[in-house]
Amino acid sequence: MAKRGKVNLARPDWCKACGICVEVCPVEVLELGPERIEIAYPDNCVGCENCELSCPDFVLKVVKENDE
Amino acid sequence: MAKRGKVNLARPDWCKACGICVEVCPVEVLELGPERIEIAYPDNCVGCENCELSCPDFVLKVVKENDE
Amino acid sequence: MTNKILSEQDKTSDRVMLLQGDEAVVEGGLVAGASFFAGYPITPASEIAEGFAQKLPAQGGKFIQMEDEIASMGCVIGASLAGEKAITATSGPGFSLKQENLGLGIMVEAPCVVVNVQRVGPSTGLPTSPSQGDVMQARWGTHGDHPIIALSPSTVKETIELTIKSFNMAEKYRIPVILLLDEIVGHMREKVRVPAPAEVELITRKRPAAEDRDNFYPYLETADHIPPMPDYGEGFRYHSTGLFHDKTGFPRGKTEDAKKLMDRLMAKIEENLQDIIIIEDELQGDEEIIVLSYGSTARSAISAVRQARELGIKAGWVKLKTVWPFAESYVAEISNKVEKIIVPELNRGQLIGEVKKAAAGNAEVSGINKYDGTIIPPDEILTRIKEVSK
Amino acid sequence: MTNKILSEQDKTSDRVMLLQGDEAVVEGGLVAGASFFAGYPITPASEIAEGFAQKLPAQGGKFIQMEDEIASMGCVIGASLAGEKAITATSGPGFSLKQENLGLGIMVEAPCVVVNVQRVGPSTGLPTSPSQGDVMQARWGTHGDHPIIALSPSTVKETIELTIKSFNMAEKYRIPVILLLDEIVGHMREKVRVPAPAEVELITRKRPAAEDRDNFYPYLETADHIPPMPDYGEGFRYHSTGLFHDKTGFPRGKTEDAKKLMDRLMAKIEENLQDIIIIEDELQGDEEIIVLSYGSTARSAISAVRQARELGIKAGWVKLKTVWPFAESYVAEISNKVEKIIVPELNRGQLIGEVKKAAAGNAEVSGINKYDGTIIPPDEILTRIKEVSK
Amino acid sequence: MRKEIRLSGAGGQGMILAGIILAEASLFDPELYVVQTQSYGPESRGGASRAEVIFSNEPIDYPKVVKADILVCLTEESLEKYGEEVTDEGVVIADDSFGGGYYHPERANFYSLPIITTAREEIGLEVTANMVALGVVDSFLPEIDSSCLERAIERRVPQGTEEKNLAAFQAGQELLANVIE
Amino acid sequence: MRKEIRLSGAGGQGMILAGIILAEASLFDPELYVVQTQSYGPESRGGASRAEVIFSNEPIDYPKVVKADILVCLTEESLEKYGEEVTDEGVVIADDSFGGGYYHPERANFYSLPIITTAREEIGLEVTANMVALGVVDSFLPEIDSSCLERAIERRVPQGTEEKNLAAFQAGQELLANVIE
Amino acid sequence: MVEDIDRYLREDKLPHIWCPGCGHGTVMASILRGFARSGIDQDKTVVISGIGCSGRASGYLDFDTLHVTHGRAITFATGVKMANPDLTVIVITGDGDGAAIGGNHLIHACRRNIDLKVILFNNNIYGMTAGQFSPMTPTGATATTAPYGNIDQNFNLCELAKSAGATFVARGAAQQPRQLIRIFKKGFAHQGLTFVEAITQCPVNYGRRNNLGGARDMLNWQKEHIINHRKYQDLPPEEKEDKLPAGILYQVEKEEYTEKYQQIITAAQESDDQ
Amino acid sequence: MVEDIDRYLREDKLPHIWCPGCGHGTVMASILRGFARSGIDQDKTVVISGIGCSGRASGYLDFDTLHVTHGRAITFATGVKMANPDLTVIVITGDGDGAAIGGNHLIHACRRNIDLKVILFNNNIYGMTAGQFSPMTPTGATATTAPYGNIDQNFNLCELAKSAGATFVARGAAQQPRQLIRIFKKGFAHQGLTFVEAITQCPVNYGRRNNLGGARDMLNWQKEHIINHRKYQDLPPEEKEDKLPAGILYQVEKEEYTEKYQQIITAAQESDDQ
């Protein structure tokens, strides 16, 4: 079974709305709001961590479901 | 016929008696005197120019016989 | 709204411009004939490099960005010796790095202009805030005794003027001239008219005649102490070195040569103080208090002095456009006439030391000092004027 | 021949040595606990590097030859922050190159010693000839306002003493201390006794207690203005920067922080002038003329003054062992008592400016200046004493 | 006449360009002197941003705003920071996206205007808010002919954006009129 | 007592080492002060070379020779250069390889001695001429015990060459005796 | 789960001043993730940076940190490492800081093979001073000081570091954080001079002026042009031209500088004891 | 007959101050012979040197000559060449001058491919200051500042120059003046950054301390260890170790810096004319 995960907005205030996370997410989870990122479709998240690894601003954290 | 030449002490005063020319001469022509180089056996000179090219002090000049 | 609008033609006159001080260095430099810039970017001086990068090629001039400030200084001296009117620009950290090669420039007598747009130091300091903290460094930054010329403008217009003068003095006296801006002047925009080259006096180094080639002494002691200087490649085949040397350019290892050379280098400046020291003042002759200022601080100073006059205080204003050589005899003279001299500076008190030395106890000298990146507003100076006038 | 020969034992006492000034820096440094040297060779200071290269390892200390003087200065500051008593040595050209990083050292308050064995400048100048031409550079060589301590010995013995003091002051005040030798002192050999570490006062920087780790402000304003300093790797995890910063070590971009920091850096020195300024004098109290000297020149000066006394001239001798901060109030005081002050210097007149400023017209100040690589013999000073005593 | 204008906002809102354009307008009036300054610094990356322009018909000595005759604030922070440094008769122009926090009931000339909204909605480009603001300033600046400002805009905005910017400027000019109506 | 000694010759003749050794001899006499200086410079590469030593029983202020009490010259150039800077009673020791040029008939204490020859012929090493010279100087230096000088030589010459150098020193000591005899 | 790096951050100094979309943040995070995996003691680690946007990194990292003069970070780091070889010393530098003004210190640190972890944030531009060209600005690109296009040759820093003597040379990119993390982890474990060129995007002062789009476009550029060095090797020459190999390009074991110096100390002390 | 080089000498400044047996004289003579063969105009040639024994060369050569600060000759040369691309600009530097303090300028000049003829006199030591180690001092050799033996890695300057972008890279030795002359002749004809490492002996401050004998012995060492690069290539690795390849190691034609800048000028002037 593929690992699943859940992306969190750990530090929403630090988001600079650069959109990088949107770009690197393989599925549709994230959307750019007017001010900052939004987790539009949390259920889509496959926990790949691309977003956490790529975000330059330490905004996102992905929790693996089997870690919970 | 092999080219021949004649080595001259163009600037004897500049000689620092390092002995490099003696080392590079393929035949016995040059000898180190107490103060400076001496052309001990001028007739041996084959005009190879090794000494002129190697002397760090511009002391020696070789004249090729066919230049004369 | 009155109808003072410029005619269509005037409007497009590209000689009237809104320029930053940094940009004014570029425009002034181009008027003066600057043909070479080498530099390394640094706030708040980068705009000077950028301006020259943009504008030199169209005039056949050259711009090069070097790997650091040391290289920039070396490059400018090399270009100067090859015949260019050369300039570099930096701020404090880079100015520190240029010091060794600046000394070489003084020794080989290479005309060039070194701009330092001062920010707060030491070290990285406050990179975007104004300061006059490198005034003493401009005099003493390189090792050993040496002459120096340093000019410091207080307006954008004056930046153009003094940039031109820097080139002129560099060429005339065969010396690197330091142009000390501060961040305020460097980054402020003012409306100015850039003169055409034909409108201003332009000086170019004395060059020897081709027929002097065979009997040429590159560092000859002449009546004016300034030997003529050929460009590289003209067949003079002369030698220059940072070692002490005689008129031939070569070191002989004789101590009298060292003294002679140093005396000549200093004489170039010391015997031409009249020409080099530029002072602007607003004095009525009855002054009891004088505010002696330079650079952007002079703007607050004049404002304060005028307000003081309105209050009936006998205050006067002096602005040194030439910071080095210091206007010693001028200050000595005024110190005999006035009671107090106030020296506002954007540092912890630097040029005030020279003022005190020159005043030799004849006038009371006090400083107003800001060294936190803010500037001195007129009312602080006015307050001090009022205080000391009591 | 009298039989004053040392006993076999004394003969082999390796504390009595014939040392050059440069070697004395090494020996003095080792006594003071120097544990790190980084440098780049240059005449006439190379012997200092060579001595440390030889001697440090046996003491567990480290020597590194860097690629240039900029790197050497950086390296020394790095080692200092990691806990070493660190030193570097150079001469004028290298001292010019060190200036930028010297400013960083002042900003991050890294204790260290920077030796400059002065030769004639500017530029390459006269590499093997003595000079006191970098005295003003030692004060103003780096950009921006900054505090500085500079000591200058006149004998080999004093070189040992002042090297130890340099380390002590560096550690005590968390500041780079400049030790200004001149080529004469650097290369002359004298017989000296090198004290054992136990015989001298040795100061080591204040370090914070491990339990302060959680509430640690690396740049805290303390009563003595000198914050304790942990070594890297002790878990304090603190930040240092060349930007203006507050007590946390971080820049906040507030102007009041800049002022506070600069004031504290200056206060470290200004409030401890008593401790820092070391003066030696030979005065009878009736002086009319004083010869004020420093470095090797002080040797000719004392000789001349004693001869003058024998001639009945009321001459006195002052030697500044601390060149910076300048002994302003001391000079102000003596200038009120004497008529003339003579300042002999191996330069074109540098420290004399400070003397004039302090004297404020109260005494006539004149210089004797040599800047050609020769030194000032006693009779030249005596002649001047006689002249001014008329 | 000495007229001090301060334009303030966040980095990226173009306040400095607005200041430069305002100053550049003086080029077309031979009798005007001008000085323009700005705050540089890490501030310019995201933080606060500020431009100052002083007009006069005499040479200008002190180059900084002492008390503004006109203050423009596109952010609440800038209003808080500079709101007090205004002359008694001075004009304060604030974007209407923030109402609370700082507010001067006593200040006669306080205008809360939809500057950013106008830029976004009317012009369709939020980044033109600086030009809208300039348009508002123009209404309070009889000393400068509007045509000079328009000229300056044409010269200083990026090529190809002249029209949008001029439109924004004009929208700004009208804003006040609308409010006053 | 202040005794000024100047040792001069060509670069490579070891005059500086001789000066250092002379100075080092003071280490073994607790009441002696000493200062030793030398000329550095490109001179040291081939040109003239000079070492100065001053002994005193008081601290020494001026560290340079004013007028030498003892002058050693291994080359004619050095005799020409320094021959006049000697006290009236001063001793001048010159190598005998040059006789002409400079010569002071009035100077009582002028000794022309086969220093270099002794080194070359007696010791078999011309480079020990400096130690021969030191031996001669020793004869004129009652203030320093010869054993101190020998000590100093042992400490300062390159390891392995002590014997040759001491032999040269002793040959020098005898030189004068031979001449005077 | 991705390793927790919060303990290495000075949260009170964040968010950082870097622009939206600046790759510096991604690289910094990757360093910390590599560090977390390395098992090195945080208290025994010093981070030293120069001046530039990249240089600001030291302020955000919870170690002993030192923010020095422009271009000189390696020299300070050399002093720290020599003084205390037990410390892990990380240098963060920029392409201007490390390759222009600081180039000499880089090659000499490589030559010594001193154990510094030199991480160069290569954004092809002087970011901090707003867009002048750096030695890493590609030929032809424009910059404020290259308004007519940069005429300097392209510069290969990894080649340079290798030829100067570095014993660990790697290249990674913000677009490939996983690879970067692996590189850093291995680099931290290496003994000897470790040089990592981390390619990062500066959308504000490089991308915008060169019409490369925003951060996302620049990341896509990286994706296309920075390829695994093994794949790179197999490319035909003409395809290599506009590509850069990434990964650990070179690693050898050689004696490290402070270790060698320790041998001198040991020998000197032994001979002193005798 | 060997070409006459007297016209390039300032005879009144000679004999030079270099020690007996110093290889600097041989290299200098070889430069002049190469120059004589190149046919370049003496009056259009500038020689710039730094500080060191090698740096003294400029004083002996009858051209426009400039003797600058330690390590910076290339920077001055860059200014001269940019100012007047018609000049042939020769830089004479030492291994300390050019590889230690001046290393950065070297790599950046290479990177630009500016047409300077950089000739580095490598005597493996700081000669002028009497024997401190340089970046070219071999590992293990002693020097006044390496009394316990040098622990730095050996440094390959030719590799460095090449990797930095030099378009002509050669190595020769005083022991092989004929090869040196050929190298210089070809180097003078090359357009672009020309780097020549000329290995020369310092018997006084390097040879003596390292028991390498006198000048003659050192030349014999060169003979055995410096071999033609083609022969070198064919050696088995273990034999390569203590040998150095000599000859023109690398040469490519690439556009030169001042030429490229001239194109900018031409373009700017054309667009200005419109």
Ligand SMILES: Cc1ncc(C[n+]2csc(CCOP(=O)(O)OP(=O)(O)O)c2C)c(N)n1
């Ligand atoms: C001696 C000195 N010269 C110049 C500067 C100005 N300066 C600050 S950062 C910088 C360039 C930074 O570029 P880079 O290293 O690439 O870092 P980035 O900002 O791109 O991350 C320069 C030139 C300085 N601070 N000090």
Ligand SMILES: Cc1ncc(C[n+]2csc(CCOP(=O)(O)OP(=O)(O)O)c2C)c(N)n1
């Ligand atoms: C800034 C500066 N640092 C140091 C010196 C001292 N110095 C003069 S020459 C030299 C080394 C010369 O070595 P190298 O370049 O190898 O030349 P060589 O004498 O061996 O020919 C040094 C360190 C100096 N003159 N200037």
Ligand code: SF4
């Ligand atoms: S963890 Fe992966 S799938 Fe989930 S939001 Fe992040 S990038 Fe998208």
Ligand code: SF4
């Ligand atoms: S990558 Fe980070 S900063 Fe950028 S939009 Fe996503 S969460 Fe925000």
Ligand code: SF4
């Ligand atoms: S090589 Fe030249 S200097 Fe040396 S001995 Fe021969 S002639 Fe004399």
Ligand code: SF4
């Ligand atoms: S030319 Fe050849 S053979 Fe003749 S002396 Fe010179 S080296 Fe010997």
Ligand code: SF4
């Ligand atoms: S200027 Fe460039 S490098 Fe600097 S923070 Fe902004 S995007 Fe990053």
Ligand code: SF4
């Ligand atoms: S010291 Fe060495 S490099 Fe210098 S001249 Fe003498 S032998 Fe040549």
Ligand SMILES: [Mg+2]
């Ligand atoms: Mg960058």
Ligand SMILES: [Mg+2]
């Ligand atoms: Mg060398």
